[in-house]
Amino acid sequence: MNEKPEKLIDKKGLRLDGRKIDELRPLKLEVGVLPNADGSAYVEHGKNKILVGVFGPREMHPKHLSMADRMVIRCRYHMASFSVPERKSPAPSRREVELGKVIRESLEPSVFNDLYPRTGVDVFIEVLQADGGTRCASITAASLALADAGIPMRDLVVACAAGKVDDQVVLDLMDEEDKLGVADVPVAYMPSLNAITLLQMDGILAPEELEKAVNMAMDGCKKIYAMQKEALKTKYMTVKEVEE
Amino acid sequence: MPTFFEKKQLVTPGELLAEGDYLLGDNTYLEENKVYASRIGLVDCENKRVNVVALRAFYVPKVGDLVIGAVIEVGFNGWTVDVKSPYTALLRASDVLSRPFKPQNDELSQVLSAGDLIVAKIASYDRAHDPQLTVSEPGLGKITRGQIMRVTPTKIPRVIGKKGSMISMIKQETNCQIILGLNGVILVTGKSPEDEELAITAIRKIEEESHTTGLTDRITQFLKEQKVKPEEKVE
Amino acid sequence: MSSLITRVRKLQIAQTIEKGTRLDGRGLMDTREIKIEQGLIQKAEGSARILLGKTQVVVGVKIQAGEPFPDTPNEGVQTVNAELVPLASPTFEPGPPDENSIELARIVDRGIRESKAIDTAKLCIEPGKKVFVVFIDVYVLNHDGNLIDAAALAAMAALLNTKMPNYEIEEGEVKIKQGYTPLPLKSHPITVTIGKISNTLIVDPMLEEEQVMDARISMAINEEGNICAIQKGGSGYFTPQQIVEASKIAQEKAAELRKKLDW
Numbered sequence: 001m002n003e004k005p006e007k008l009i010d011k012k013g014l015r016l017d018g019r020k021i022d023e024l025r026p027l028k029l030e031v032g033v034l035p036n037a038d039g040s041a042y043v044e045h046g047k048n049k050i051l052v053g054v055f056g057p058r059e060m061h062p063k064h065l066s067m068a069d070r071m072v073i074r075c076r077y078h079m080a081s082f083s084v085p086e087r088k089s090p091a092p093s094r095r096e097v098e099l100g101k102v103i104r105e106s107l108e109p110s111v112f113n114d115l116y117p118r119t120g121v122d123v124f125i126e127v128l129q130a131d132g133g134t135r136c137a138s139i140t141a142a143s144l145a146l147a148d149a150g151i152p153m154r155d156l157v158v159a160c161a162a163g164k165v166d167d168q169v170v171l172d173l174m175d176e177e178d179k180l181g182v183a184d185v186p187v188a189y190m191p192s193l194n195a196i197t198l199l200q201m202d203g204i205l206a207p208e209e210l211e212k213a214v215n216m217a218m219d220g221c222k223k224i225y226a227m228q229k230e231a232l233k234t235k236y237m238t239v240k241e242v243e244e
Numbered sequence: 245m246p247t248f249f250e251k252k253q254l255v256t257p258g259e260l261l262a263e264g265d266y267l268l269g270d271n272t273y274l275e276e277n278k279v280y281a282s283r284i285g286l287v288d289c290e291n292k293r294v295n296v297v298a299l300r301a302f303y304v305p306k307v308g309d310l311v312i313g314a315v316i317e318v319g320f321n322g323w324t325v326d327v328k329s330p331y332t333a334l335l336r337a338s339d340v341l342s343r344p345f346k347p348q349n350d351e352l353s354q355v356l357s358a359g360d361l362i363v364a365k366i367a368s369y370d371r372a373h374d375p376q377l378t379v380s381e382p383g384l385g386k387i388t389r390g391q392i393m394r395v396t397p398t399k400i401p402r403v404i405g406k407k408g409s410m411i412s413m414i415k416q417e418t419n420c421q422i423i424l425g426l427n428g429v430i431l432v433t434g435k436s437p438e439d440e441e442l443a444i445t446a447i448r449k450i451e452e453e454s455h456t457t458g459l460t461d462r463i464t465q466f467l468k469e470q471k472v473k474p475e476e477k478v479e
Numbered sequence: 480m481s482s483l484i485t486r487v488r489k490l491q492i493a494q495t496i497e498k499g500t501r502l503d504g505r506g507l508m509d510t511r512e513i514k515i516e517q518g519l520i521q522k523a524e525g526s527a528r529i530l531l532g533k534t535q536v537v538v539g540v541k542i543q544a545g546e547p548f549p550d551t552p553n554e555g556v557q558t559v560n561a562e563l564v565p566l567a568s569p570t571f572e573p574g575p576p577d578e579n580s581i582e583l584a585r586i587v588d589r590g591i592r593e594s595k596a597i598d599t600a601k602l603c604i605e606p607g608k609k610v611f612v613v614f615i616d617v618y619v620l621n622h623d624g625n626l627i628d629a630a631a632l633a634a635m636a637a638l639l640n641t642k643m644p645n646y647e648i649e650e651g652e653v654k655i656k657q658g659y660t661p662l663p664l665k666s667h668p669i670t671v672t673i674g675k676i677s678n679t680l681i682v683d684p685m686l687e688e689e690q691v692m693d694a695r696i697s698m699a700i701n702e703e704g705n706i707c708a709i710q711k712g713g714s715g716y717f718t719p720q721q722i723v724e725a726s727k728i729a730q731e732k733a734a735e736l737r738k739k740l741d742w
Contacts, residue, residue: 059330100578101579109714116304116330118331119330147256148300149300150301152273154280155258155280156256194719196719196722197711199696206706207705210709211722211723214723215719218719229259232256232284236300
């Protein structure tokens with residue numbers, strides 16, 4: 001068992017991993033990594049390593065789950081047994097079930113699901129390594145995977161968390177800050193429509209602090225959004241390499 | 245009333261393309277007088293119509309389309325066919341057998357069974373029903389020889405070329421019969437496997453360079469070069 | 480089986496909301512009538528039944544000795560489970576908890592846990608070995624919308640009604656004695672759920688409104704007016720401005736209800 005550090009932010013305003021209050025962890029995004037999936041993406045955000053595969057639109061099995069007037073999105077969030085320090089049972093936990101639901105609800109507003117009635121899209125998220133903020137990184141990658149599958153959407157969905165650590169509002173909590181901090185606020189956002197599609201909070205925040213955290217998270221989202229677009233363009237840019 | 249892109253720029257879903265009085269082309273949508281892209285692709289504007297040619301899309305059936313599909317299952321009164329679309333297609337027995345159909349007498353699996361490839365046309369399709377196929381026109385029916393390849397459906401028009409110029413040239417240069425399914429499935433039938441491979445390579449090249457200019461000439465050149473040096477074939 | 484809502488009804492709901500009222504005559508910011516009954520399940524250590532309009536939820540609290548979590552060896556344990564009982568709605572099917580019941584349980588759990596409603600430090604029997612486990616079981620008996628607020632209210636009311644048995648340790652075993660002590664509570668959080676229909680925010684959505692609404696946001700508020708838990712739900716979205724507006728509404732409504740209930 002690790003010793004609990006007394007302060008999570010030191011006198012110089014630096015956090016346990018040396019970051020400033022409003023600094024994002026290093027992020028890497030890659031699109032089209034799974035040959036068998038219709039769309040896929042891989043994200044490394046801090047120590048998080050998450051893989052997302054998308055299948056569809058395709059006929060739904062079982063058929064009675066399909067809807068006559070729209071496409072149904074199903075989302076499975078799953079953590080590998082070795083993704084956390086103490087081996088986790090592969091059976092879905094209640095947390096994973098809830099996260100599957102909120103992640104699905106964060107992606108649904110982005111997709112034009114009335115275009116393909118009676119079909120389904122399956123989003124499979126595998127967390128290979130977890131270090132705080134997995135739901136946000138998962139959403140960011142899942143949205144890329146949906147775009148990679150050619151599913152028409154209003155905008156990419158990007159997600160980032162902010163929170164309160166010691167007495168300050170900070171951006172992008174890592175694992176220790178998540179566990180030992182005062183509050184954690186994950187936010188998913190569609191920048192072109194100024195739409196928040198996921199918002200959760202646990203901890204204690206005054207309403208003004210909530211507003212500050214949400215704004216900070218949206219700033220983080222906008223930075224990650226630029227990286228999402230880069231990742232998509234990189235994948236398809238190689239197509240453009242030939243001279244005119 | 246501005247547009248915010250350069251010709252053939254690569255755009256991503258949610259990217260703002262134009263504001264004001266524009267017509268919506270493929271893969272775009274309108275929100276509060278602004279036109280946005282809904283898929284990743286190359287954007288262009290012609291006669292005030294903002295269009296995005298998608299680099300990644302799946303095939304949605306359209307009545308009259310020629311498609312190539314694989315039989316998945318033999319059912320009671322027809323077959324279910326995979327046409328590489330979100331919807332499975334149906335081919336009714338009554339369409340294939342040119343006489344009234346008797347379930348107890350006719351053995352459907354003798355006509356077509358799982359794994360068979362067919363060339364067909366979309367006879368009907370709407371939001372509430374799966375696409376129905378027909379093979380009752382000349383040139384349609386079971387495929388017995390040749391090689392199958394797949395390209396993104398949005399690239400098929402490029403493979404056809406202006407007034408069919410590209411596809412006729414490939415057929416001529418490779419001596420192959422080529423059927424282009426609008427669902428992105430292509431059948432290449434040649435006199436030898438080498439001829440078929442050559443045609444397939446040419447089509448792959450078109451898929452990769454579809455957005456560039458002077459492509460027809462380049463592919464013609466490529467095919468002529470490949471035929472001259474058969475031992476140094478490029479993979 | 481599904482409870483289908485007709486297009487005409489959807490239009491009706493949207494139109495009345497745009498005019499500033501709802502189909503049952505309420506204002507946009509009005510909560511339905513609340514009735515609370517405590518102590519109805521004598522065999523439970525605590526219980527409460529809530530009627531929020533026609534939504535009915537019963538919560539039973541059971542307290543048993545158990546093992547603490549390794550990272551909190553001297554603190555009691557809290558666990559919340561929710562059952563969407565099939566008799567509550569034609570859409571509820573028998574079986575293990577589905578994502579809706581899991582989400583409901585976890586939202587109620589967070590509201591109570593993050594506000595530190597239960598003083599878990601006072602639930603230690605033998606440090607590192609034995610603590611009291613507080614089982615909070617939510618049973619939805621009739622679904623007419625806003626299960627979250629009803630369940631959270633019922634859970635809190637049940638906790639307020641909960642009495643722990645007195646005990647002594649005899650040869651390493653917990654022996655129950657005569658008499659009871661009220662469950663030590665530090666806070667009484669109140670959860671407010673706000674729905675969005677036709678770009679308008681409404682408080683305490685009822686079932687028909689839930690079938691039409693774009694999204695909902697629930698916030699648990701403590702006595703200081705601070706927010707302890709937030710959950711956005713539904714396949715729509717909120718603008719940042721609407722989030723700020725919702726947090727103000729939640730604060731106001733929680734304070735109003737707190738006064739009425741004298742919590």
